[in-house]
Amino acid sequence: MTTRRFLCLSLGALALCGCRGTATPVPVVAGDTIAHARAEIGDAPPPLRRQLAEGEVTATLRRISRRLEPPAWELCRDLGVGACDWYVAASRSRQLNASAGLDGRVAINRGILEYARSDDEVAFVMAHELAHHAANHVESARDDTSAGAAVGGLLAAVAVAAAAASGARTGAAENRRMIENAAGTGARIGRLAFSQAQEREADRLGLLVLHRAGYDPALARHFVVTMARASRRGEGQRLFETHPSGPERLAAFDATLAELRARGGTLPLRAG
Numbered sequence: 407m408t409t410r411r412f413l414c415l416s417l418g419a420l421a422l423c424g425c426r427g428t429a430t431p432v433p434v435v436a437g438d439t440i441a442h443a444r445a446e447i448g449d450a451p452p453p454l455r456r457q458l459a460e461g462e463v464t465a466t467l468r469r470i471s472r473r474l475e476p477p478a479w480e481l482c483r484d485l486g487v488g489a490c491d492w493y494v495a496a497s498r499s500r501q502l503n504a505s506a507g508l509d510g511r512v513a514i515n516r517g518i519l520e521y522a523r524s525d526d527e528v529a530f531v532m533a534h535e536l537a538h539h540a541a542n543h544v545e546s547a548r549d550d551t552s553a554g555a556a557v558g559g560l561l562a563a564v565a566v567a568a569a570a571a572s573g574a575r576t577g578a579a580e581n582r583r584m585i586e587n588a589a590g591t592g593a594r595i596g597r598l599a600f601s602q603a604q605e606r607e608a609d610r611l612g613l614l615v616l617h618r619a620g621y622d623p624a625l626a627r628h629f630v631v632t633m634a635r636a637s638r639r640g641e642g643q644r645l646f647e648t649h650p651s652g653p654e655r656l657a658a659f660d661a662t663l664a665e666l667r668a669r670g671g672t673l674p675l676r677a678g
């Protein structure tokens with residue numbers, strides 16, 4: 407295992423920490439902003455689940471995946487540490503959850519789309535999972551021997567993104583055929599345990615990808631509140647076992663969005 411230095415620095419009111427297991431500095435938010443976020447979540451109305459028409463899940467994920475691909479690849483190449491070869495699949499599970507797994511898999515549960523009010527919200531979840539791959543969290547989790555804890559779930563594979571770190575995209579069409587042929591055949595989701603620092607990093611980098619894809623972070627923000635509300639009711643428990651608390655995620659989201667705007671749409675990928 408590589409040894410990484412712990413390095414914290416200040417950027418205005420925002421502290422950034424280069425933490426073990428992360429490729430980039432991640433935000434560390436102050437307690438008063440977390441308390442403010444907790445109050446907002448407490449005041450928010452319960453999330454509403456809506457009915458989706460047949461085919462709406464796959465169409466939505468395909469549309470969002472294609473839009474996120476270019477900035478996600480760009481980020482992956484810039485970081486130079488992760489696997490830039492992935493595909494996105496829809497899980498039929500109605501749990502409010504998503505995952506990044508082995509072999510480049512990103513699985514988005516139907517439940518995510520049922521609770522989302524806009525593509526921007528779903529795009530944040532997908533960008534978060536793509537960031538897990540770009541920042542090499544999946545491989546590092548595999549090294550920690552927590553890989554392979556498969557949970558059930560039929561997958562209807564819907565969209566594919568594939569590229570080599572060099573920028574070559576020769577595998578994309580081949581992968582797309584492979585996955586579409588495999589739709590509904592019962593592939594299993596491998597669920598990996600990422601560290602909380604890695605979850606913070608995936609939120610931060612996912613927000614960058616979301617912004618670069620032209621989605622509205624201010625609209626996506628609502629889903630952070632929705633996940634926090636659902637977690638309180640138990641529906642998002644599995645998601646939040648490994649993630650920072652809902653209020654901390656919301657406070658970090660706001661800090662990262664403020665930084666993103668202050669820097670004209672970019673974020674530093676290196677500490678210092």
Ligand SMILES: [Zn+2]
Nearest residue numbers: 534538605608
């Ligand atoms: Zn995550």
